[in-house]
Amino acid sequence: MTPEVLTLSETPWLFTGVMLVKIIVAFVATLLIVAYATYAERKIIGRMQSRMGPNMTGPKGLLQPIADGLKLFFKEDIIPSQAHWFAFILAPMMILAPAFISISVIPFGGDLQFTYDGTLYAVPMQITDLNIGVLFIVAMAGLGVYGIVLAGLASNSKYALLGGIRSTAQMISYELAVGLSIVAIFMLSETLSLRGIVAAQQQPLWGLESVSFIPNWYIFCQPLAFVLFVIGSMAEINRTPFDLPEAETELVSGFCTEYSAMKYALFFMAEYANMITVSAIASTLFLGGWGGPFYGWINFLIKVFAFMFFFIWIRATFPRLRYDQLMFLGWKIMLPLALVNIVITGIAILLW
Amino acid sequence: MEAILFYLTATVAIISAVFVTQCRNPINSALNLITTFLCLAVFYIMLESPFMAAIQIMVYAGAIMVLIVFVIMLLNLGLAVKERYTHGIAGAGVLSALILFVANYFIRYGEATGTGGSVTSEVISSYGHTELIGRAMFVDFLLPFEIASILLLVAIVGAVILSKREV
Numbered sequence: 001m002t003p004e005v006l007t008l009s010e011t012p013w014l015f016t017g018v019m020l021v022k023i024i025v026a027f028v029a030t031l032l033i034v035a036y037a038t039y040a041e042r043k044i045i046g047r048m049q050s051r052m053g054p055n056m057t058g059p060k061g062l063l064q065p066i067a068d069g070l071k072l073f074f075k076e077d078i079i080p081s082q083a084h085w086f087a088f089i090l091a092p093m094m095i096l097a098p099a100f101i102s103i104s105v106i107p108f109g110g111d112l113q114f115t116y117d118g119t120l121y122a123v124p125m126q127i128t129d130l131n132i133g134v135l136f137i138v139a140m141a142g143l144g145v146y147g148i149v150l151a152g153l154a155s156n157s158k159y160a161l162l163g164g165i166r167s168t169a170q171m172i173s174y175e176l177a178v179g180l181s182i183v184a185i186f187m188l189s190e191t192l193s194l195r196g197i198v199a200a201q202q203q204p205l206w207g208l209e210s211v212s213f214i215p216n217w218y219i220f221c222q223p224l225a226f227v228l229f230v231i232g233s234m235a236e237i238n239r240t241p242f243d244l245p246e247a248e249t250e251l252v253s254g255f256c257t258e259y260s261a262m263k264y265a266l267f268f269m270a271e272y273a274n275m276i277t278v279s280a281i282a283s284t285l286f287l288g289g290w291g292g293p294f295y296g297w298i299n300f301l302i303k304v305f306a307f308m309f310f311f312i313w314i315r316a317t318f319p320r321l322r323y324d325q326l327m328f329l330g331w332k333i334m335l336p337l338a339l340v341n342i343v344i345t346g347i348a349i350l351l352w
Numbered sequence: 353m354e355a356i357l358f359y360l361t362a363t364v365a366i367i368s369a370v371f372v373t374q375c376r377n378p379i380n381s382a383l384n385l386i387t388t389f390l391c392l393a394v395f396y397i398m399l400e401s402p403f404m405a406a407i408q409i410m411v412y413a414g415a416i417m418v419l420i421v422f423v424i425m426l427l428n429l430g431l432a433v434k435e436r437y438t439h440g441i442a443g444a445g446v447l448s449a450l451i452l453f454v455a456n457y458f459i460r461y462g463e464a465t466g467t468g469g470s471v472t473s474e475v476i477s478s479y480g481h482t483e484l485i486g487r488a489m490f491v492d493f494l495l496p497f498e499i500a501s502i503l504l505l506v507a508i509v510g511a512v513i514l515s516k517r518e519v
Contacts, residue, residue: 084379087380087383131480131481132405135403135407138410139410139414142410142414142415143409145414146418149418149421150383152425153379153421153424165422168418168425169422172418172419175415192482
């Protein structure tokens with residue numbers, strides 16, 4: 001018996017209920033991961049630098065994120081008197097919202113089948129499957145810039161303004177390289193839907209039957225695009241070594257210098273939410289999404305956590321780039337490499 | 353349902369477009385312009401062209417407006433634009449009222465001569481909107497596309513020459 005697909009017109013209540021459950025599960029899971037990513041980051045970096053990390057609040061310091069959240073929540077919320085108050089309040093929201101919206105198109109598992117009222121239904125474990133999925137994510141990443149730009153502009157502070165200007169330039173330059181590196185994936189998968197891209201990665205490698213135990217993950221055909229994507233995304237979400245917008249040694253705290261209390265916390269939540277989004281996109285596009293040895297979403301979470309560990313590891317290891325080095329890397333190395341990669345992929349597709 | 357959504361979006365689009373011209377602070381104008389672009393993207397989705405919507409957000413809201421905000425930031429226009437430019441606004445207002453009147457006249461009393469095109473909802477759902485645009489751009493209208501790209505190239509070369517101290 002082939003399962004039915006839920007639609008709004010035929011089973012409106014069931015459809016709405018299932019959608020709400022999916023949205024709540026994805027949202028709560030992301031928030032939880034955001035909270036404990038801060039804990040994991042402090043613990044891992046502490047261990048790498050021969051320190052303990054947080055260990056006083058709760059067993060092994062596990063309640064630290066909750067304590068931090070409570071502390072920031074009850075602090076006084078200060079808006080500088082010369083600040084542009086509307087943009088000042090809007091900025092933290094505009095940086096956090098795109099990060100969470102992007103989660104909505106990422107498939108985190110295969111189809112879930114259940115019987116209701118005698119009919120078998122199949123529900124994809126993905127909030128919605130847009131047929132322009134990847135473009136949607138790129139567009140949302142583009143909107144994320146405004147949070148930082150507005151924060152820098154509205155604070156009426158020199159440090160914040162410099163941080164905002166730096167981040168604008170940085171994000172515009174690296175968006176191009178990231179977008180172009182993904183193009184090679186579209187050319188191979190011939191679809192823009194993330195579900196389709198995951199499905200295309202589940203055949204054996206390059207269609208060879210002899211190595212059928214290796215899946216056709218795009219990291220094997222597109223190693224260059226993968227490296228470009230990871231480096232570019234790290235620059236886009238302002239992680240070390242690309243955290244020039246908030247370089248503590250020069251700019252105090254960059255674009256969030258003037259922020260306090262919950263607004264400040266929102267900026268940090270956005271940083272971790274962006275990290276989760278980027279990890280999820282990278283594992284969907286290059287590492288076969290939810291495909292793998294275990295049950296669907298477990299594979300996916302393992303890949304996402306591996307990426308996040310990698311980002312934290314990089315932060316513990318690398319020094320910050322200088323501004324001219326950053327621009328040099330973005331425009332003179334990554335952009336030409338991404339273009340060359342597209343041309344080579346095109347020739348390869350024409351030949352085979 | 354779709355009509356309600358259309359009118360809501362249209363109201364937001366028009367109100368924010370009015371605010372673009374009315375705000376004294378250039379940052380507010382820029383924010384309102386971004387809102388207008390987002391509303392246009394919603395219209396594209398309602399017209400079954402999600403690709404255009406994504407491009408609208410990526411290019412206009414994500415790149416061009418960021419550059420405009422960047423310029424506002426660097427020039428610190430906050431105080432410079434505070435005087436009113438009444439003459440320009442009045443002229444533009446008269447002109448746009450005239451255009452609105454003419455367009456309304458044609459819509460009400462004119463006759464639609466064109467027939468429905470070949471791209472209908474069925475074609476889009478069976479073939480894919482992105483594929484249709486790709487085919488139109490790279491197969492049917494290849495020459496205009498190339499001419500446009502050469503124009504852009506010329507503009508880029510010009511910008512590089514203008515910004516260099518010694519050529």
